[in-house]
Amino acid sequence: MPGSLLSAKLVKTEQLSANTLQLSFELVQDERASFNFIAGQFVQLQFEIDGELHKRSYSIANSPDDFKATGQLQVALSLVSGGIASELFQKASPGTELNIAGPFGVLTLPETFPGQLILVGTGTGIAPYRSMIPQLKTLSDKGTAVTVLKGFRYREESIYSEDFTQLPNLKYRTCLSRESTVNTANYEYAGHVQDQFDALYLNPENDVVYLCGNPSMIDDCVILLRDRGLSPRQIKREKYVYSGH
Ligand SMILES: Cc1cc2nc3c(=O)[nH]c(=O)nc-3n(C[C@H](O)[C@H](O)[C@H](O)COP(=O)(O)OP(=O)(O)OC[C@H]3O[C@@H](n4cnc5c(N)ncnc54)[C@H](O)[C@@H]3O)c2cc1C
Incomplete structure (x- = not known):
């Protein structure tokens, strides 16, 4: 209950x-x-x-x-x-x-998606997507394009990489905002998670983006996604606010 x-x-x-x-x-x-x-x-x-x-x-x-x-x-x-x-x-x-x-919380998945599903998490904000892995596997096996974008400052802060890299049909990127060099063979990309939005060719009609973790990252992403034509119902978020408990 x-x-x-x-x-x-x-x-x-x-x-x-x-x-x-x-x-x-x-x-x-x-x-x-x-x-x-x-x-x-x-x-x-x-x-x-x-x-x-x-x-x-x-x-x-x-x-x-x-x-x-x-x-x-x-x-x-x-x-x-x-x-x-x-x-x-x-x-x-x-x-x-x-x-x-x-x-x-309502950062949960429906059984089907009409377009791409993009899951964005910074730091421990990746944790709910790890919980979703069996469902993500089913979705991607049935043809939904699923992308997971993880954001960290440094390579050594990254967590749960192997849980996602074992899913062959899923696109996965670790965005490192403060590393001077990155290794794309190891799924690493320079910059912030939102720097990857252009490469995803978002369809404002039916793509859905989940955002979890740092509240400022979520606010920044929402502005960029709204600019690209996504409506509020296509953006789900869970902010890790830390005061007022
Ligand atoms: C819905 C929801 C889900 C969450 N899920 C997670 C989760 O899965 N993993 C997780 O690690 N956290 C998560 N959080 C945040 C978590 O609840 C705590 O707020 C966090 O762990 C800090 O708790 P604390 O008692 O250690 O620090 P506190 O005693 O609450 O904070 C002490 C001081 O540290 C600073 N501070 C606290 N947190 C941060 C921060 N993130 N960044 C910068 N400064 C900070 C502030 O100045 C604060 O006054 C979630 C929050 C929400 C609302």
């Missing part, structure tokens, strides 16, 4: 890059069956520090099928200096208990 509050515990922390952690949470056994999510949704982690309740939202990074098979929910957390959740999860040991609310 959307908005349920479930008891969970941290079971694993993995370092995806110098500033990104992947956290795996297990739901309490008898609550697992009642938790259903659609790829692209997010959860809210709720935890107390010194008696104060904190709530932070994170996109689910694994697919619903993977959750059913393992009982674990994965999220990718981009560490921010002095951040409350960032500091907690850098130190948290397996077994740490917390509550998870959700699932929330």
Whole structure:
């Protein structure tokens, strides 16, 4: 049920890059069956520090099928200096208990698309698309042109590359805004994600663009996409805003 509050515990922390952690949470056994999510949704982690309740939202990074098979929910957390959740999860040991609310969000896929599907994510904003991989595979196998554009400053910040490069029918690009050289054989392109829009020959009649992550990137992309004739219903977004929880 959307908005349920479930008891969970941290079971694993993995370092995806110098500033990104992947956290795996297990739901309490008898609550697992009642938790259903659609790829692209997010959860809210709720935890107390010194008696104060904190709530932070994170996109689910694994697919619903993977959750059913393992009982674990994965999220990718981009560490921010002095951040409350960032500091907690850098130190948290397996077994740490917390509550998870959700699932929330509408950054989800329909079964068919009339045109191209372009998925744009900066930093951990790529996580919801990783959750969608089984659906993306089905869509691209049925002929939908799917492009994933990932944006990072530096090569070593990039995460989840191998998850996307294994999908043969999907076009995949990592845009590196601060590297002086790039290797296109390794799917790398210089600049920002939005610099790739021209190369996609967007059709304003029926292409759909998903945007996830940094709020300024999303605002910049929306302006460019509207200039190219895409209507609001062709642009879906999830902004990782970080205040006011
Ligand atoms: C719908 C939604 C989904 C989200 N999904 C994800 C996700 O999948 N992965 C993820 O890593 N984050 C995600 N976020 C952001 C996440 O919820 C937290 O805001 C983030 O992890 C920072 O939490 P914190 O407690 O470590 O920092 P806080 O204690 O909240 O922040 C401390 C200070 O750090 C600075 N700060 C915080 N975040 C940033 C930032 N991103 N960039 C620059 N400065 C910052 C600010 O100055 C802030 O005052 C999502 C947010 C939303 C709304």
